[in-house]
Amino acid sequence: MRIAITGASGNVGSALLRRLAERGGHDVVGVVRRTPSEVEPFAGVEWHAVDLSEDQDEPALAAAFVGCDAVVHLAWGFQPTHREDYLAELGVGGTRRVIAAGVSAGVPHLVHMSSVGAYSPKQDDSPVDESWPTRGVTTSMYSRHKAAAERLLDDLEAEGSGPVVTRLRPGIVGQGSAGSALLRYGLPSLVPRSLLSHIPVLPLDRRLAIPMVHADDLAEATVLALESLATGPFNLAAAPAITAEDIAGVLGARLVHVPAAAVRAAVSASWHARLQPLDAGWIDLAFAVPLMDTSRAQSELGWSPTTSASWVLAETVQGMQDGAADASAVLRPRTVAGGVKKFLRDGPVSRRRTS
Template sequence: MRVVVVGASGNVGTAVLRALAATDEVTTVVGIARRPPEDRSPPYDSVTWLSVDLAARRGVEDALTEAFAGADAVIHLVWAIQPNTDRDYMRRVNVSGTERVARAVVRSGVPHLVVASSWAVYSPVDDDVPRDENAARAGIPSSHYSVDKAAQERVLDEFEATPGLTITRMRTALVFQGEAGAQIVRYFLGPWVPTSLLRTGAVPVLPLPKGLRLQIVHGDDVGRAYAAVVAHRAGGAFNVAAADTLWPRDLAGILARGHHVELPPEVVRPFLHYAWRARLVASDAGWLDMAMGVPVMDTARIRDLGWTEQNSAEDALREVVAGIREHRGTTSPSLRPDDTRFGGPIESLTPAPTDRDTDRGYRMLPPGALAARVSEHVDADLLGLYLSDHLTGATAGTERIRRMAHAFADTPLGRDLATIRDQITRERELLRELIALLGLRRRPHRQAGAWVAEHVGRLKLNERLVGSSPMTPLLEVELMRSAVSGKEGVWQTLESLAAELRLPPTVFADLAEDARRQRATLDRLHRDLLPDVFAAGPGGDRGSLAHSSPERGPGAT
């Protein structure tokens, strides 16, 4: 069997790849992601990868149709969790993206479409009676995730009668695994929630909403469920969850040595809502509403296929809590660990300093640079002012490119921007060390002012205190492109003065060439952004790159 997995690099996608690799019936796997993993370690190594962005305006269905040709099954996993402030983008990916995949499946004649649905598709209930797959599925109105899942299934309803096409809906509970720890921090907790609180006993008493009940399933068990329905070409809906349901006492046993207090959900909800509005947490109150309202799922149908979980819900929760504490992930962009930068840490790209360099504190300068000095033919005061001004610009530029590399991390340009980020960070350090080595004044107050001005200036890019304008990425690229052009000038100047400074001119010639390559990358990004920034579409939709965010990775179901 040839299986195509759309959204193969995410939490569920990674587990599905592992399961398909262990399934005898599956001989070929094609993985589709907006930004495929570049480090092809298992389970990403035995997959043929293609890059397709479901939110792009043009060419998506043609690219998918070509990729699906000859496939026996297509597994569709793409789902946007963030940015949850941009509903237009999320609907375009989650609902319209599913429609695009389904149309491409029909066009290419694939006989089996398997789609990642969710327990969130079900209508709210106020009891604990297990429901099978025939339960009402209108979703939880106050949960964007649930509303979109219900809308996604309505899209599938429209394709259900297609001759020769089997559609499978995988209604999974919360999907946890240790490797998703860092992703869960980004998607649901945010940077301000101290993950150290997740150590057992760190919180003496755990406050929890009264009546909370959670169904959980381990990622590997979900992967095996997908492999089972593909192997059997089983159609219809399947509830997938571990047998045990977790209650507040179970959560407290894992996180607070059993000590907990149950609070009315209507008391908890305002705190969560305003914490989300203040950007203190990543999850909005809709997630609480969904957790309190969804029914307990009856999983008999998937078990009739011979599936059974190998991990209990409690085991899966303990594993993901450990993964969150340790910021665990994989080499996939979607599951990247928080402490790993695209392109590798800056230190890994920097040559190890010699003992003499270390003794002097100069780590970025080339061998032989320690003999540098300003000759009598050069005005040291003017040179110091010139280099200090460029260091001031480099300080602001470093902050901007770091933010851009983070914002575009999950796009096809993510690695190029990460390379520019690392290069500019090293270049700023080299410039700082050069000023010190030549005995010139650095004027640190200017660099501090540039740092503050750059952060404050972000408000003027879109005139919004919270959130971003579709125009913001375009303006930032243009500002960064101007800064890189100016940086090229300082390296050219230093190349011409190298003999007077007793420095090798080739160092600065290479840096100038790097600047030209950086500008070419930014030119390419500008061309990609421009067509969609000012284009209005249905519901105010705009292009996918114009709204780029670090959390727009595939496979976040």
């Protein structure tokens, strides 16, 4: 099978490349903005440099898809959160360009990486199945964009003449080697990672409960969907749900209950002051996302997670503390020196197109 993967050099993409290499028998086309080094897991891939936020790159995208049996659309942006225009153009616009290029190239199968973040707010902590509305959390930029991408897929399916569409909706995706990348999204670049090993108190609402899944397990679900030509949406998460107590535990901190509204206010104020890169919408999303019933993935894909959510959290936080990284621009090491250099060269992250 010839498979094109957008965002193949990122957190999920690196895991998917590893899993496809283990399976064997596949030709992989990687579509990225910055081509990674030719080392594992990025070796042996046919790389195409394409910027999904640019209309002018649409012909190159369609050319990369020619002859492919499937497209796996992973590419998404998380920073800079002060540039919603760019993030919308990359996430929603990029999805629209991937759909158009896939249809133009005659690709028969599109696997879209959606998210638990596409779901409407929960009513309680009862797990929801794939019929739960995907209208997003309106105060979260990320959620609005993921929900908008789902509407593009609705339109594609309504046309009835396009590719088979698979929608994967994972919880928070973690793995050790993405530690530097994930820390870069949430902590100012001038703050050393060693701070994570010296947090005595975690001020957080104890009601937090979020689904999580390991990148390797998500990669396995993606491969199963590709090989079975599965259609429709699939929830993907591991048990148990991650709580505020779990996060405090892996950080070696004491949890101090602070209402979500107060946490949001502090995050919002520091974000508006350009002191840290996390916008308040992420706090709203964390307390609004539903837990997920994964029965459909188990029954129709034969999928079950091999790593508990608790272990995923522990591995990911350890990766952050260790500065774990991989050989791509997205998964590059995070260092204070590197942050200073990028600040001097490109300015603050709030004004950059990318992080």
